[in-house]
Amino acid sequence: MPLKRKDILSIDALSCEEIDLILQTAESFKEVSTRDIKKVPALRGKTIINLFFEPSTRTRTSFELAGKRLSADVINISAASSSAVKNETILDTARNIEAMHSDFIVVRHSASGVPQLLAGVLRSAVINAGDGAHQHPSQGLLDLMTIKEKKGEIKGLKVVIVGDILHSRVARSDIQGLVKYGAEVCVVGPPTLIPSGIERWGVKVSLHMDEALVGADIIIVLRLQLERQSRGFFPTLREYAMLYGLNQNRLNLADPEVLVMHPGPINRGIELSSEIADGLSSVILDQVTNGLAVRMALFFLLSEGSQH
Amino acid sequence: MSDKILIKGGRIIDPSHKRDEVADLLIEAGVISGISPSIAQPEGTFRTIDARGLLVVPGLIDLHTHLRVPGFEYKETIASATAAAASGGFTTVCCMPNTNPVNDNQAVTELILERAAAEGLVHVLPVGAITKGSQGKELAEMAELVSAGCVAVSDDGLPVMNSEIMRLAMTYATIFDIPVIDHCEDLNLTADGVIFEGKVSTDLGLRGIPSSSETVMVARDIELAELTGARVHLAHISTAGSVQLIREAKKRGISVTAETCPHYFTLTDEALRGYDSNAKMKPPLASSKDMEAILAGLADGTIEVIATDHAPHASEEKEQELDCAPFGIIGLETALPLSLKLVETGVLSLSDVIEKLTSGPAKVIGQKIGRLGIGDRADITLIDPDVEWTVKASDMKSLSKNSPFIGWTMKGRASTVIVSGKVLEGLYDGGKLR
Amino acid sequence: MERVILNSNEISRALTRISHEILERNKGPKDLILIGIQTGGVYLAQRLSSQIEKIEGDPLPVGALDITLYRDDLANRSAYPTLKKTDIPFDMTDHKVILVDDVLYTGRTIRAALDSLIDLGRPREIQLAVLIDRGHRELPIRADYVGKNLPTAFEEKVKVFLEETGEEDRVILNRPSKTH
Numbered sequence A: 001m002p003l004k005r006k007d008i009l010s011i012d013a014l015s016c017e018e019i020d021l022i023l024q025t026a027e028s029f030k031e032v033s034t035r036d037i038k039k040v041p042a043l044r045g046k047t048i049i050n051l052f053f054e055p056s057t058r059t060r061t062s063f064e065l066a067g068k069r070l071s072a073d074v075i076n077i078s079a080a081s082s083s084a085v086k087n088e089t090i091l092d093t094a095r096n097i098e099a100m101h102s103d104f105i106v107v108r109h110s111a112s113g114v115p116q117l118l119a120g121v122l123r124s125a126v127i128n129a130g131d132g133a134h135q136h137p138s139q140g141l142l143d144l145m146t147i148k149e150k151k152g153e154i155k156g157l158k159v160v161i162v163g164d165i166l167h168s169r170v171a172r173s174d175i176q177g178l179v180k181y182g183a184e185v186c187v188v189g190p191p192t193l194i195p196s197g198i199e200r201w202g203v204k205v206s207l208h209m210d211e212a213l214v215g216a217d218i219i220i221v222l223r224l225q226l227e228r229q230s231r232g233f234f235p236t237l238r239e240y241a242m243l244y245g246l247n248q249n250r251l252n253l254a255d256p257e258v259l260v261m262h263p264g265p266i267n268r269g270i271e272l273s274s275e276i277a278d279g280l281s282s283v284i285l286d287q288v289t290n291g292l293a294v295r296m297a298l299f300f301l302l303s304e305g306s307q308h
Numbered sequence B: 001m002s003d004k005i006l007i008k009g010g011r012i013i014d015p016s017h018k019r020d021e022v023a024d025l026l027i028e029a030g031v032i033s034g035i036s037p038s039i040a041q042p043e044g045t046f047r048t049i050d051a052r053g054l055l056v057v058p059g060l061i062d063l064h065t066h067l068r069v070p071g072f073e074y075k076e077t078i079a080s081a082t083a084a085a086a087s088g089g090f091t092t093v094c095c096m097p098n099t100n101p102v103n104d105n106q107a108v109t110e111l112i113l114e115r116a117a118a119e120g121l122v123h124v125l126p127v128g129a130i131t132k133g134s135q136g137k138e139l140a141e142m143a144e145l146v147s148a149g150c151v152a153v154s155d156d157g158l159p160v161m162n163s164e165i166m167r168l169a170m171t172y173a174t175i176f177d178i179p180v181i182d183h184c185e186d187l188n189l190t191a192d193g194v195i196f197e198g199k200v201s202t203d204l205g206l207r208g209i210p211s212s213s214e215t216v217m218v219a220r221d222i223e224l225a226e227l228t229g230a231r232v233h234l235a236h237i238s239t240a241g242s243v244q245l246i247r248e249a250k251k252r253g254i255s256v257t258a259e260t261c262p263h264y265f266t267l268t269d270e271a272l273r274g275y276d277s278n279a280k281m282k283p284p285l286a287s288s289k290d291m292e293a294i295l296a297g298l299a300d301g302t303i304e305v306i307a308t309d310h311a312p313h314a315s316e317e318k319e320q321e322l323d324c325a326p327f328g329i330i331g332l333e334t335a336l337p338l339s340l341k342l343v344e345t346g347v348l349s350l351s352d353v354i355e356k357l358t359s360g361p362a363k364v365i366g367q368k369i370g371r372l373g374i375g376d377r378a379d380i381t382l383i384d385p386d387v388e389w390t391v392k393a394s395d396m397k398s399l400s401k402n403s404p405f406i407g408w409t410m411k412g413r414a415s416t417v418i419v420s421g422k423v424l425e426g427l428y429d430g431g432k433l434r
Numbered sequence C: 001m002e003r004v005i006l007n008s009n010e011i012s013r014a015l016t017r018i019s020h021e022i023l024e025r026n027k028g029p030k031d032l033i034l035i036g037i038q039t040g041g042v043y044l045a046q047r048l049s050s051q052i053e054k055i056e057g058d059p060l061p062v063g064a065l066d067i068t069l070y071r072d073d074l075a076n077r078s079a080y081p082t083l084k085k086t087d088i089p090f091d092m093t094d095h096k097v098i099l100v101d102d103v104l105y106t107g108r109t110i111r112a113a114l115d116s117l118i119d120l121g122r123p124r125e126i127q128l129a130v131l132i133d134r135g136h137r138e139l140p141i142r143a144d145y146v147g148k149n150l151p152t153a154f155e156e157k158v159k160v161f162l163e164e165t166g167e168e169d170r171v172i173l174n175r176p177s178k179t180h
């Protein structure tokens, strides 16, 4: 069964069957990364362009490595500098890049909706590598993969997502994926950072971390953008950590088998204590490994879909 | 060309005279000289317009147009904007002062009027700034502005945040009996919001503008209108909360008037789903509950004016990420059919729609226009109410094409527009206006 | 039109014969490894391993190889197999690899398998065992062990069904009927 779509823009748009296929394929790709020669010729001759309007070493490296392990040519373009200066519109930039005959364009942008905008006008497959506070589908997929791998089934799991839900594309992608698979999702954070009407997504909202964590199977801790404080969403980092930081005492409220996840990079001592980040419950490094496999799977499956 | 025009057999709708009948209308020397069921052929040369099946209404008036002149001629010129206006059935447009430089002094007002006289197809009535440079700090010279030809003051686009300044402006405006038009928005509540805060902003991950951004300023302005006794006109009202506040204020006898725009009674924030920057404007398209309230406000007279908030932006400005694209859409060429749709959907009578586009706005600015009386200047719009047409960017007269209605099928269109007794022809049969 | 080429007994006899041939040619089971190509080849490799266990007392190590990522027709194929796992839990260096597949046809699958094996390790020798050789080679590749040589027409289809997938063991030749 091929993935019959041109682009990967949001988790919302994917069916459970499609997600299953992606995760199953990713599972096979995990093995490739354990080989001595970690490279297969599947995408030989294809060109992947990492078009990053917002700096991100992790995600860009993961996509880059995924492409290279599949033998594609990978080009990184940091567009923030070039287009803004030349006063070129985003569509012009993208059209120019596509004129180089790219097969995939991986886009990261601080503005929501840019990948969708590009997908509408470009022939290349567009993969959203994070747009504003909208979506980060490959992160959502790798989180699903990690949870499935560790817990077997997602249905019925109690998942708590902690932090700045308002500005988080990771939270949005995670929530959509988890709800699709029947998890019981609770978001917790200061009400100033909870988006209006998020309950309609089928999640519970809690303002009190200790209450939300009781019996949790999974805790996804979001990265806190430190500049949110200056915008007045909360008074101080100290107070944020006091109310919503995950520490050992709080972790003890969760299920003994609880998994702690974080999309990285971590603000140690703010949203997550070091002992937990490096502790036995943490699957943060598995997330990174799975991220690579998921991104390989996306390239592979999209290259297949584009042939039809 | 003859200066006598006989419009025969049209359905004349003139809300200010409560007239709605099939009759003939005679224009002589740019002025309406006769209306009666049957007017005999005048002496000498004259031109006859067969208006059977058409509506004959006062020329439409737009209280809220951004002509973009001076300073932003790449978005719109007076020639292109007034061509768009005529094409949409408008014979008068009131232009907002957020130009570069801001229309906060006599020189800018005169410049606009000179250019309008030279290249404008319809009448242009400037709106002056409330404060110098619309900076919200010091009052602009209102007496100068009024004597130069401004019919109202407004800091549209850069609303006055300081309530004391607003109080002083309103109080001062009572000298001239001009309306203070406010763009009701609390810029601090809007912060870096892009679209209406609600379901869609959460789904799309876009920063929201809460409806309270508008309503707190509506509430403030109502209180200040009561305090100062000024005539306050609230521009482009978009939320249920605002409609309720205005309705109550009117019951209390406060001199406040209100306008809305076709997009607020036609679209909701759902139009943003595809990240279409042509659905991005201020105030933002709101929820369906708000849209219902706007319709109710139009129906019960709480909102007496339909204005366009015609805000042209060049395609390279709109072709950006939604976060960066400027706020605003054009509206002169689509306002009439979208308003006529309210008749079809049973919200308003035909006469009510015409009133909100003619005598309604005329009353706000206290001008003797928007009516068909003997001796009145002959600004008349003939409307073909049944013609169906598709909105095409290539057909639009406006220099900018930032409309969410491109591709829509519309019903009803201005077929002939008469400005000061001069017939503008070929509005929709592929012909150019000039 | 369908014709059974091999039934359950015949498949079993063919595999027994191949097992003997492998042992004979390699002078015993020493340093031998079986690697099946996903998916049919993997089951056949497992069967060969248990056959050899019956003869020699010890099974041979069995690995699974998915060659999808090495195919040369990734760009223009219509039916797309799901990516399966490659699972070779032992070192191939200095071992003799017996590559096992169900049907040998153009040789392109084997070419991909060879490329993949060479990326995965450095076997001393690679030999090829197939249940069916249906001809029409497009590359200079031949099998060392063949269950049955089956001359076919280009438009015919050969299908191998195995118990491991819940089917009755059989090999079928499918000829498109001439009525349409």
Ligand SMILES: [Zn+2]
Pocket: B156, B157, B183, B235, B236, B282
């Ligand atoms: Zn405004």
